[in-house]
Amino acid sequence: MALALAVLLAGCAAKVRAPEPSTLQIPEAWRAPPLADVARRPVDQAWWRGFNDPAMTALVTLALARNGDLRVARLRIEDYRARVRAAAAGQQPTLSFDTGPSRARSLLSNGQPHVGNVFLAEFQAAYEVDVWGRLANATEAAAATLRAESANADAAALSVAANVATGYLNLRGLDAQLELAQATLKLREQSRDLARRQFEVGYSSRLEWLQAQAEYDSAAEQIPQLQRQIFEQENALSILAGGTPGAIVRGAALADLMPPPVPAGLPSDLLRRRPDIARAEDTIAAANAQLAATRDQLLPSFRLTAGGGLQSADFSDFLHGPTRLWRLGGTLVAPLFDGGRVQAATDSAAAQRDQAIVAYENTVRQAFAETENGLDAIVRLREQVVQNDARRATAAETLRIAHNRYRNGYAAYLEELDAQRSLYAADVTRLQLRTRLLTASVDLYRAMGGGWVADTRSR
Structure with a gap:
């Protein structure tokens, strides 16, 4: 009979629909071309130190300590720690104390009025027996949410570190472009002065002099534009650092910055190396636990109560010879009809669980895409660097020949002007490729989790 009763009560729980089958597929290997310089060691948590720039390391360290968004994320962890304690308190007995004198006038059975005093002091204890695990599931839902928030803070820290590193590398790239623009301006000034002297002695036309002047003005125009970009980039980095x-x-110049080795790993390893994936997993765990707690609200709840205290109609008796009172009790409460409220809440919790599952799959797919793109970007940028080196060598030789032909009167200034433009464009592209290759390493480390390890103390 007891078994039949348990089965009957268990059948009172709300109905939960099963989630849809997962469509997530884990690739066996990366699609991007393989790299030769792959590190065969775990990723350093402080991966930004691999650039060997003390200024960059100090800036990232400062941002991890002072960034405003990161501080908010860490404070949210404290909020959810308190929520876990609140949920766990529901599994513990409660004890309360109640006291207070009262005075009332009432009618006796003979119709005469009577004024009486009551002095009462009582302790009350209560405990809900978690037969079905509803309270435990609610506590687990809060704990899983705390783990998700902890992983979210780790993801925010990884994002801040990567954004600061990328911003600093872009700043050094702009610094290098400004140095190139200033050096180019000096060369344009020399070419302009040469064209003016040759015009003054009648060796060349005024058109060539004006062309040289226009090219000088064009080079001078680049300098304030780059200075503005550097100014804005510095401000953005300062805000990121709190x-x-x-x-x-x-710190180090752009040419001296070397990216750290490319981290190794298979696609399946990525599932344990990214905090946002861990956050998505914990969100599913929290949704499942919350679903179980919601489903069991239709089951009976068992509550034990006990109370004891002192009572007297006279204050002196209350102090010296009170009447001792006690009581023990138990209650069984089961909903009979709620208009479908619990079933609707269960359906809502099931939908939230399904949303968490789909969000997890999307997070994993995005992680694969970001890593693939990061690996491929490094390969293609290195190929571009090789082509750019060849292009720059050709442009430099072309400029040398064009300059000699112009000085010796064998060619118009337009030839040298075109060669100058080609070399300058190749130099600018070279600096941009250098910067993009460094930031691509940052993007890859971000995509592969940046050496993240779950903090079991906060999780």
Whole structure:
């Protein structure tokens, strides 16, 4: 009979529909071309140190300590720790104390009025027996949400570190472009002065002099534009580091910065190396636990109560000879009809679980795409660097020949002008490729989790 009763009560739980089958597929290998310089060791958590730039390391460290968004994410962890304690408290007994004198006038059985006093002090204890695990599931839902928030803070820290590293590398790239623009301006000034002297002695036309002047003005125009970009980039980095807009300390030059080795790993490894994937997993766990707790609300709840205290109609008796009272009780509460409220709440919790599952699959797919793109970007950028080196060598030789032909009177200034433009464009592209190759390494480390390890103390 007891078994039949348990089965009957268990059947009172709300109905839960099963989730749809997963469509997630884990590739066996990366689609991007393989790289030769793959590191066969675990990714360093402080991966930005691999660039060997103390200024960059100091800036990232400062941002991880002071960034405003990251501080908010860490404070959210404290909020959810408190929520776990609140949920766990529901599994513990409660104890309360109640006291207070009262005075009332009432009618006796003979119709005469009577004024009486009551002095009462009582302790009350209550405990809900978690027969079906509803309270435990609610606590687990809160704990899984805490783990998700902890992983979310780790993901925010990884994002901040990557954004600061990328911003700093872009800043050094702009610094290098500004140096190139200033050096180019000096060369354009020399070419302009040469064209003016040759015009003054009648060796060349005024058109060639004006062309040289226009090219000088064009080079001069690039400098304030780059200075503005550097100014704005410094301010953005200062804000990321949790400070006010201001200058940024520089370290190694762009040409001296070397990216760290490419981290190794299979696609399946990525599932354990990214905090956003861990957050999505914990969100599913929280949704499942919350679904179980919601489903069991239709099951009976068992509650034990006990109380004891002192009572007297006279204050002196209350102090010296009170009447001792006690009571023990148990309640069984089961809903008979709620208009479908619990079933609707269960359906809602099931939908939230399904949303968490789909969000997890999307997060994993996005992680695969970001890693694939990062690996392929490094391969293609390296190929571009090789082509750019060949292009620059050709442009430099072309300029040398054009300059000699112009000085010796064998060609018009337009030839040298075109050669100058080609070399300058190749130099700018070279610096941009250098910067993009460095930032591509940052993007790859971000995509592969940046050496993230779950913090079991906060999870």
